[in-house]
Amino acid sequence: MLCKDCKSGYHAPYDRFERLGVKADGPSFLMKCRQCGALWNETPRAATRVHKADAQTLYPEARF
Numbered sequence: 001m002l003c004k005d006c007k008s009g010y011h012a013p014y015d016r017f018e019r020l021g022v023k024a025d026g027p028s029f030l031m032k033c034r035q036c037g038a039l040w041n042e043t044p045r046a047a048t049r050v051h052k053a054d055a056q057t058l059y060p061e062a063r064f
Helices: 052-058
Strands: 017-023 028-033 039-042 047-050
Touching (some): 028 052, 047 052
């Protein structure tokens, strides 16, 4: 279940996120909410929620 912060989107406070993976060619980052565990794909333009299966495809080196 999403926490109230993740329900409203990817926003501050950003210290609630943990970085799990990086794609240097993006650059993009796989971020995980420390409160609810939601996974987010952060790019320079935006951040979107991703399911674990999609995150594993995008960031095969990430540990969940």
